Amino acid sequence: MASPAQVTQETLTQLLDKYREMGRMRHEDAAHPGQDRRPDMVRLAERFPGALREIDELSMEEIDRRATSLAEAVAGRAPVPAWVSYFVAYHGWLRAALRIKRICQGAADLDTAHARVVAEYIPAMDEPALTFLDREILAQVLRPPGGRLSAWVHTQVAASFSTTADEVRTALHTPKSLACP
Numbered sequence: 519m520a521s522p523a524q525v526t527q528e529t530l531t532q533l534l535d536k537y538r539e540m541g542r543m544r545h546e547d548a549a550h551p552g553q554d555r556r557p558d559m560v561r562l563a564e565r566f567p568g569a570l571r572e573i574d575e576l577s578m579e580e581i582d583r584r585a586t587s588l589a590e591a592v593a594g595r596a597p598v599p600a601w602v603s604y605f606v607a608y609h610g611w612l613r614a615a616l617r618i619k620r621i622c623q624g625a626a627d628l629d630t631a632h633a634r635v636v637a638e639y640i641p642a643m644d645e646p647a648l649t650f651l652d653r654e655i656l657a658q659v660l661r662p663p664g665g666r667l668s669a670w671v672h673t674q675v676a677a678s679f680s681t682t683a684d685e686v687r688t689a690l691h692t693p694k695s696l697a698c699p
Contacts, residue, residue, distance in 0.1 A: 534585060544573070604689045
């Protein structure tokens with residue numbers, strides 16, 4: 519199993535950028551209703567898979583609260599919020615899984631798909647290394663149990679932190695659990 523994603527100054531800054539971008543998008547939506555936001559949404563989702571769910575679920579107050587908390591941590595005035603490690607790992611795992619699925623498109627069978635991934639997949643800083651990928655895991659990425667890739671990702675993140683998928687899901691998707699004092 520992959521080790522937990524490392525929280526660095528760079529990953530903190532990237533998450534801060536994510537929440538600032540989400541806030542900007544929300545403000546622009548309010549100021550200019552009906553304007554096409556798809557290009558912004560695509561860019562956000564490419565960098566932070568799963569962020570579109572967040573932007574739909576979170577209040578503007580919560581987005582601002584998270585941005586403020588991250589800005590304080592980036593500046594060294596506050597500790598890194600506990601939820602940050604889960605988000606770094608979640609975005610990395612989900613981005614990796616989506617890239618792996620794209621690499622495997624059109625593969626005739628699992629062996630061909632696996633060979634393609636081994637040849638083409640190079641993990642980004644926050645993505646898991648190939649040490650986790652065997653045929654069984656690849657089959658789960660291509661056809662996640664229950665049909666939900668995000669649920670599979672929650673399980674992978676949980677395993678890397680020695681916790682439960684429910685704990686990860688709650689930390690990631692329950693605004694109250696992430697609220698900053």
